[in-house]
Amino acid sequence: MNAVSAIAQHSGAIAWRNLVGLRRTPGAIFASVLQPIMFVFLLGYVFGGSLGGEAYREFIMAGIFAQTVTFNAAFTTIGFANDLQKGIVDRFRSLPMSRVGVILGRTSSDLVTSMISLLVTSLCGLAMGWRIRSSVLDAVAGYLLILLFAFAMSWVGAYIGLVSRSVEVAQSLGLIWLFPATFISSGFVSVVAMPEPLATIAEWNPITALAGAARILFGNPAVPGLPQPDGWPAQHAVGYSLLCSLVIIAIFMTLSVARYRKATAR
Amino acid sequence: MTGYAVQITGLRKNFGTHTALDGVDLAIPAGQVFGLLGPNGAGKTTTVRVLTTLLRADAGQVLVAGADVATDPQQVRRNIGLSGQYAAVDDRLTGFENLYLVARLYGMTRRRSTAVARDLLDRFRLTDAADRQAAGYSGGMRRRLDLAGALVAAPPVVVLDEPTTGLDPQSRLDVWEVVGELVGGGTTVLLTTQYLEEADQLADRIAVLNHGRVIAEGSSDELKQQAGGERLELVLGQLRDLPAVLQLLEGLGELIVDERARRITVPVSDGQRALAAVLDLLNANRIRLLDAGLRRPTLDEVFLGLTTPVAEKVSA
Ligand SMILES: Nc1ncnc2c1ncn2[C@@H]1O[C@H](COP(=O)(O)OP(=O)(O)OP(=O)(O)O)[C@@H](O)[C@H]1O
Numbered sequence: 001m002n003a004v005s006a007i008a009q010h011s012g013a014i015a016w017r018n019l020v021g022l023r024r025t026p027g028a029i030f031a032s033v034l035q036p037i038m039f040v041f042l043l044g045y046v047f048g049g050s051l052g053g054e055a056y057r058e059f060i061m062a063g064i065f066a067q068t069v070t071f072n073a074a075f076t077t078i079g080f081a082n083d084l085q086k087g088i089v090d091r092f093r094s095l096p097m098s099r100v101g102v103i104l105g106r107t108s109s110d111l112v113t114s115m116i117s118l119l120v121t122s123l124c125g126l127a128m129g130w131r132i133r134s135s136v137l138d139a140v141a142g143y144l145l146i147l148l149f150a151f152a153m154s155w156v157g158a159y160i161g162l163v164s165r166s167v168e169v170a171q172s173l174g175l176i177w178l179f180p181a182t183f184i185s186s187g188f189v190s191v192v193a194m195p196e197p198l199a200t201i202a203e204w205n206p207i208t209a210l211a212g213a214a215r216i217l218f219g220n221p222a223v224p225g226l227p228q229p230d231g232w233p234a235q236h237a238v239g240y241s242l243l244c245s246l247v248i249i250a251i252f253m254t255l256s257v258a259r260y261r262k263a264t265a266r
Numbered sequence: 267m268t269g270y271a272v273q274i275t276g277l278r279k280n281f282g283t284h285t286a287l288d289g290v291d292l293a294i295p296a297g298q299v300f301g302l303l304g305p306n307g308a309g310k311t312t313t314v315r316v317l318t319t320l321l322r323a324d325a326g327q328v329l330v331a332g333a334d335v336a337t338d339p340q341q342v343r344r345n346i347g348l349s350g351q352y353a354a355v356d357d358r359l360t361g362f363e364n365l366y367l368v369a370r371l372y373g374m375t376r377r378r379s380t381a382v383a384r385d386l387l388d389r390f391r392l393t394d395a396a397d398r399q400a401a402g403y404s405g406g407m408r409r410r411l412d413l414a415g416a417l418v419a420a421p422p423v424v425v426l427d428e429p430t431t432g433l434d435p436q437s438r439l440d441v442w443e444v445v446g447e448l449v450g451g452g453t454t455v456l457l458t459t460q461y462l463e464e465a466d467q468l469a470d471r472i473a474v475l476n477h478g479r480v481i482a483e484g485s486s487d488e489l490k491q492q493a494g495g496e497r498l499e500l501v502l503g504q505l506r507d508l509p510a511v512l513q514l515l516e517g518l519g520e521l522i523v524d525e526r527a528r529r530i531t532v533p534v535s536d537g538q539r540a541l542a543a544v545l546d547l548l549n550a551n552r553i554r555l556l557d558a559g560l561r562r563p564t565l566d567e568v569f570l571g572l573t574t575p576v577a578e579k580v581s582a
Pocket residue numbers: 266281284285286304305306307308309310311312313351
């Protein structure tokens with residue numbers, strides 16, 4: 001078997017195992033479904049009232065897509081920490097299999113979780129008045145871009161899971177970075193209104209890029225009261241978002257694989 | 267071919283300032299059962315983890331079927347099957363799915379994976395539970411499933427870390443039977459255990475590990491020999507007779523007294539004669555005994571003798 005088909009078989013088997021497990025523990029899916037529902041209605045109606053109503057609710061959907069898939073990284077983190085703690089990773093590591101296979105299997109199966117989350121988010125958005133106002137092709141490109149970012153975040157989550165010494169640590173580490181990462185962005189507010197250096201961080205934040213790109217590809221206009229920056233990242237939102245995802249995947253794939261060799265249960 | 271399935275030389279491993287392995291040397295002959303004995307924290311699991319490529323050693327060399335764990339871990343992994351100290355079973359999968367997964371990860375085809383999984387479930391008497399989630403398995407069933415996972419690729423070297431800990435007697439016998447079958451088929455088995463009886467029953471050779479060092483090695487007969495020959499054991503009816511009895515037995519040999527158990531043990535050379543003489547003597551002095559007899563040392567005694575500080579100088 002050549003290396004590529006070996007990796008495909010290994011990660012396929014691991015992804016199959018994760019999905020079988022997921023199907024048998026519906027409680028775990030529950031969170032990935034409930035979370036986007038909460039985001040959509042809380043942000044849409046709690047903030048929406050004072051920030052622009054209808055138009056605001058349409059505006060934030062792209063931000064919620066980005067936030068939802070970013071938060072799904074926590075599933076990868078906790079899934080990995082669990083496997084480590086139960087010694088299942090030890091069993092995998094004692095087998096003559098590719099190192100990347102186990103992690104790729106996990107990030108692939110978590111992509112399915114993200115798809116479910118995206119579907120639920122979209123349905124909630126539609127119920128709230130959000131619409132896709134672009135072509136089918138653009139819409140498909142938008143979803144693919146979001147999924148690519150979900151995949152990238154999953155690799156970040158995998159790395160955090162691998163460095164956590166226990167499930168408890170993984171639970172806090174895996175969640176804590178999500179708040180600054182998603183809120184210091186153009187997801188729900190105007191980046192222009194932030195003080196420096198937050199404004200610059202937010203402008204270059206990959207999550208800002210994804211939200212901006214999704215707005216373009218879904219044809220959702222900005223809200224007049226929330227001016228958006230027009231620097232390089234904003235002008236090249238789609239390309240920049242694509243680049244961010246690829247770079248994040250490359251970095252965290254390398255880190256995770258290196259870490260996987262040393263990761264131990266205990 | 268060296269005739270050794272595993273060769274360990276000068277193995278060292280520190281965790282921070284704590285020395286877990288302090289220069290371990292072991293040579294495990296191919297096709298035998300090798301027992302690694304030691305108290306809690308002796309370094310058994312650490313040794314197992316190094317030799318199954320899960321942990322990197324600080325110093326020393328480990329060869330498994332000729333391959334070096336440090337430079338060619340992938341080749342080592344092809345030749346070993348591991349069942350770790352804590353069963354690595356996925357609770358959400360069924361017994362069948364657990365084994366099928368391992369087979370797929372070995373690169374087997376779907377058809378072959380299915381066949382291998384079914385066959386192993388049969389061998390480990392798990393066929394009835396094959397399609398139930400492992401979450402509902404008893405401790406013994408989980409352990410057997412984990413053990414089966416180590417045998418999926420029929421590796422020439424099988425490493426079992428405390429394979430029978432927590433098992434009921436029947437399950438333990440099942441595991442023993444499998445170990446017997448494996449060795450019958452030419453497999454080398456390295457097992458760690460805290461049950462000396464198990465090492466005695468199963469292992470062709472035994473190494474005793476303590477504080478990260480091998481303090482004795484040999485067949486179980488050789489180890490028992492080391493602990494000395496026959497002993498005479500007396501249990502007194504009343505503790506207050508003890509001083510008198512000790513006085514009567516003076517000169518017989520080195521008396522070992524356990525006051526709480528009211529027991530006196532003494533190594534003797536001609537056991538039968540010594541027993542008769544001692545009983546005559548005690549009868550003449552009207553000392554009541556609860557129990558009297560001759561005993562060969564058990565592996566337990568060898569083990570305790572070797573691992574308690576006083577006897578630590580009795581090294582191999
Ligand atoms: N990952 C680790 N970090 C720190 N110390 C460790 C680690 N692994 C093992 N140790 C220490 O190394 C020593 C040897 O541990 P090891 O697990 O090899 O013992 P063992 O013989 O398997 O014991 P047991 O019978 O309890 O399983 C112990 O003192 C243990 O605390």
